[in-house]
Amino acid sequence: MTDTTNDATDDRKYRSLWGDVWSQFRSHRGAMIGSFVFIFILLAVAIGPYLWTLDPNYADVRNRNQGMSWGHPFGTDQLGHDMLAQVLQGGRISIAVGLTAMMLSLVLGTFIGVLAGYFKRLDGLLMRGTDLFLALPILPLLLVIIMLFRDTLRNMFGPETGIFILIVFIIGITSWMQTARIVRGDVLALKEREFILAANSIGTPSKRVISRHIMPNILSPIMVSATLGIATAIITESSLSFLGLGFPSDFPTWGRLLFDGTQRIAQAPSRVIWPGLAISLTVLSVNFIGDGLRDALDPRIRGR
Amino acid sequence: MLDEKKKPLVQVKNLKMHFPINRGILKRQVGAVKAVDGISFDVFEGETLGLVGESGCGKSTVGRCVLRLYEVTEGSIDIDGTDIATLSGAELRAKRPEMQMIFQDPQASLNPRMTVGSIISEPLDEHLNMSKAEKREKVGELMDAVGLARRFADRYPHEFSGGQRQRIGIARALALNPKFIVCDEPIAALDVSIQAQVVNLLEDLQEKLGLTYLFISHDLSMVRHLATRVAVMYLGRLVELGDSETLYMTPKHPYTQALLSAVPHPDPAQAGNIDRVILQGDVPSPANPPPGCTFSTRCPRAEAVCKQNSPEWREIGEGHFAACHFIE
Numbered sequence: 001m002t003d004t005t006n007d008a009t010d011d012r013k014y015r016s017l018w019g020d021v022w023s024q025f026r027s028h029r030g031a032m033i034g035s036f037v038f039i040f041i042l043l044a045v046a047i048g049p050y051l052w053t054l055d056p057n058y059a060d061v062r063n064r065n066q067g068m069s070w071g072h073p074f075g076t077d078q079l080g081h082d083m084l085a086q087v088l089q090g091g092r093i094s095i096a097v098g099l100t101a102m103m104l105s106l107v108l109g110t111f112i113g114v115l116a117g118y119f120k121r122l123d124g125l126l127m128r129g130t131d132l133f134l135a136l137p138i139l140p141l142l143l144v145i146i147m148l149f150r151d152t153l154r155n156m157f158g159p160e161t162g163i164f165i166l167i168v169f170i171i172g173i174t175s176w177m178q179t180a181r182i183v184r185g186d187v188l189a190l191k192e193r194e195f196i197l198a199a200n201s202i203g204t205p206s207k208r209v210i211s212r213h214i215m216p217n218i219l220s221p222i223m224v225s226a227t228l229g230i231a232t233a234i235i236t237e238s239s240l241s242f243l244g245l246g247f248p249s250d251f252p253t254w255g256r257l258l259f260d261g262t263q264r265i266a267q268a269p270s271r272v273i274w275p276g277l278a279i280s281l282t283v284l285s286v287n288f289i290g291d292g293l294r295d296a297l298d299p300r301i302r303g304r
Numbered sequence: 305m306l307d308e309k310k311k312p313l314v315q316v317k318n319l320k321m322h323f324p325i326n327r328g329i330l331k332r333q334v335g336a337v338k339a340v341d342g343i344s345f346d347v348f349e350g351e352t353l354g355l356v357g358e359s360g361c362g363k364s365t366v367g368r369c370v371l372r373l374y375e376v377t378e379g380s381i382d383i384d385g386t387d388i389a390t391l392s393g394a395e396l397r398a399k400r401p402e403m404q405m406i407f408q409d410p411q412a413s414l415n416p417r418m419t420v421g422s423i424i425s426e427p428l429d430e431h432l433n434m435s436k437a438e439k440r441e442k443v444g445e446l447m448d449a450v451g452l453a454r455r456f457a458d459r460y461p462h463e464f465s466g467g468q469r470q471r472i473g474i475a476r477a478l479a480l481n482p483k484f485i486v487c488d489e490p491i492a493a494l495d496v497s498i499q500a501q502v503v504n505l506l507e508d509l510q511e512k513l514g515l516t517y518l519f520i521s522h523d524l525s526m527v528r529h530l531a532t533r534v535a536v537m538y539l540g541r542l543v544e545l546g547d548s549e550t551l552y553m554t555p556k557h558p559y560t561q562a563l564l565s566a567v568p569h570p571d572p573a574q575a576g577n578i579d580r581v582i583l584q585g586d587v588p589s590p591a592n593p594p595p596g597c598t599f600s601t602r603c604p605r606a607e608a609v610c611k612q613n614s615p616e617w618r619e620i621g622e623g624h625f626a627a628c629h630f631i632e
Contacts, residue, residue: 194413198476201371202427203400212426216417299460300416 024296031292034285041282045091056085057250077260077271081252087274090252095282097167097237097253102229104172109179110222114210116180117187127184134177139243142170146245163247167240171233179225186218220294227290231283238279254279312346312382313484313516314370319343319379321362321369325591337591339365341540342379344617347484352510352517354531354548356524356563360587362540363520364408367486370518371403372396383484401431401480408489410469414461420447420472421457427479446475450505467498474505478513486518491526499523503530524567528552533623536560539598540590542617546624557626558603597629605630 025031049056059081076082116126146166153162190196191214199209238255240246247253254275261271295301322336339362347353357363369376372388381389383403388396404427407413414423424443428434434442444454450471461469470490477485487506491499503526509515521527527534528548535545536559544557555561562581569575583602588594594601600610607629615627 194407194409195415197368197373198405198407198413198473199426200373201400201403201405202430202476202480203397204426204430205397208430212418213415217415298417300462 020299021296024301025292028292028295030288031296034288034292037281037285038289041091041278041285042095045088045095048088049085049092052084052088054082054085056081056089056252058082077268083257083271083274086252086257087254087278090254090257090275091278091282093164093247093251094234094237094254094279097164097171098230098234098282100168101171101175101233101237102226104168105176105229105233106179106222106226108172109176109225110183110218112176113180113183114187114214114218117184118191118206118210118214123184126180130177130180133174136174138174141174142240142245145170159248160251167237167246170240171236175229175232175236179222179229182221182225183218186221187214190214190217216297219297223290223294223297227287230286234279234283310348310351313349313384314347314518315380315382316346316366316370317344317380317382319366319369319381320377321365321374322377335591338540338593339590340369341590341593343537343540343542344379345535345542345545347516347518348532349483349516350510350514351532352519352530354527354534355518355520355537356522356527356534357537358522358563358587360590361537362590363522363537364488366537367405367488367518367520371405371486373405401427402482403484403486404477404480404482406470406473406477406485406487406490409493410466410473411461411493413473414469416461419458419460420452420464423461423472424457424475424479427476431480442479443475446479449478449509450475465498466494467501470494470498470502471505474502474509478509481513482515484516484518486520488520489522490519491523492521499526506530524564536563539587539593541598542625542627543599544624544626546621546626550621550624556620556624556631557628558605559599560626562604597627 077086112126112130116123116130149166150163153166156162157165196209196213199213204212234254237246237253238258241253241256241259246256249256257275258272258279261268261275265272319340320338320342321340322338324333325335325337326332327334341362343366345353355363355366365374368374370381370383372381372391376389379389380387383399386399388399388403391399418426421440421443424446425439428439428442440457443457447454447457452468452471452475456464456468461472464472470493473490490506491502494502506517507530510517517530519527519531531548533546534548534551536543536551536557538559544551544555544560551560552564555564558581562583565578565581569578581604583604585602588598588601594611596612597603597606597610597615600606603610609629613629615629617625617627620626620631
């Protein structure tokens with residue numbers, strides 16, 4: 001037997017799955033840079049406001065529309081709010097909205113996609129439902145939802161949490177359809193592979209076939225959807241703020257800062273540059289992290 | 305042969321598997337692909353039943369039906385006294401350990417995201433309550449049994465050669481000590497030198513563990529080497545079944561004769577002297593099989609009666625069955 005070389009001494013350590021994933025992730029340069037940038041942004045918005053103690057809502061009317069200076073590194077806006085403090089404070093909300101909305105749309109999309117792909121009986125119903133959601137005009141829908149639920153949620157959870165829940169919910173339920181479609185397609189292709197048949201012949205029940213065989217193999221498209229989803233969520237939140245439907249004006253978010261700044265872009269370009277840079281860097285770093293994770297989780301790519 | 309002493313482990317009776325064809329806006333059923341159309345056979349304990357036939361004749365479908373990986377249209381499949389064609393979910397699951405399958409494409413039948421160890425221990429996870437250490441030990445034993453080094457347990461399928469992958473598949477099939485294994489063209493995707501290794505491994509395991517195989521293949525020489533009895537299939541039906549030696553030496557059915565005459569001769573000098581039966585035309589569509597004998601469209605001996613009446617499946621010799629009007 002030529003293909004069974006048996007080394008008696010094997011002093012290699014047993015490889016652990018997560019050890020392998022980590023070492024592959026580390027060798028992905030883009031992903032490492034992305035992680036550092038993303039962690040830096042997270043730390044900045046998490047502890048930044050404690051270090052840069054200016055109140056983002058304090059209006060210093062004598063220092064309006066200033067450029068960059070030591071007193072106000074990112075400048076000030078037309079009401080004299082300190083831009084650095086606003087960007088730090090806004091990042092908390094933007095990133096929180098981005099991550100939670102992405103999670104919600106991912107969970108919803110994956111769940112519906114897997115069910116539709118795996119169970120033939122549910123396929124028609126679920127995919128026509130998905131088409132229905134895709135066909136809905138988003139903006140009128142948003143207006144209606146916000147008109148209907150804003151005050152109720154505000155009364156229940158307070159102005160900030162209420163609107164946060166509402167926005168996350170809206171972004172979540174209007175962006176899961178692409179994920180669902182991609183996941184369904186992948187599940188359909190995967191379901192015909194022989195290892196699924198092998199699992200059936202062992203007697204593995206459907207729920208474990210899905211968790212053990214289907215889910216790990218559709219990680220790549222899910223990862224890609226997730227990283228793109230964060231970007232979309234942050235940008236959708238910006239457009240909501242722009243329409244005046246997002247957070248109240250005394251809660252700065254990156255999107256709102258950006259849109260407020262666009263009116264005075266000629267006089268104070270820094271007001272657009274900083275929040276824009278923050279959004280771009282976050283989205284870009286998350287994309288790189290997703291790319292690295294996808295590679296690291298695929299054993300066929302790992303080790304190259 | 306001690307035929308009287310043998311008892312059938314698997315009894316398939318009048319098995320039919322029709323896949324519906326749905327067309328139109330309303331997806332109404334307009335017909336059916338009769339992949340398997342009423343076949344009956346027994347597999348005796350400890351034997352290897354070879355199932356041969358050309359591509360698309362329904363061999364693999366039979367294999368999958370016998371393990372009830374498809375919901376059969378009609379017929380009964382008795383495995384060790386239980387008719388699995390009608391078992392409910394939980395009962396079927398409890399029966400699964402007794403019957404396992406080895407697949408054709410060792411690349412496709414292993415989940416690329418799982419380590420070899422976890423692939424082999426999947427049946428253990430599903431059916432037995434073992435501690436982690438016990439599982440690890442059992443996986444090690446199985447890997448020894450199929451000739452894989454234990455240290456490979458943490459590797460992934462793509463790091464192995466075709467032959468090694470097939471060994472992984474065999475180890476997985478053996479994990480629950482099955483009695484009956486369906487080998488669905490287990491050597492078709494391997495190159496010749498590896499084929500021999502895998503076939504020898506299957507034979508060794510059969511001897512050691514007393515396994516019963518249903519060996520599906522289109523490699524006639526390999527089936528002759530391995531099988532105790534051989535069944536020949538054409539377009540969803542069995543045309544002949546008999547002892548391996550009898551069937552290969554004196555094939556009765558015209559299709560079997562044609563099939564066997566196509567086996568290449570090892571000696572090129574002799575190869576020219578064989579009487580080849582060359583069949584004309586193509587295999588008819590299983591969605592619309594010809595009336596009467598399904599082989600009548602291509603049979604060199606076909607007469608009017610063949611196009612009208614389906615030949616009976618009858619015993620023509622000691623344990624030798626065939627379906628043809630002209631065999632006495």
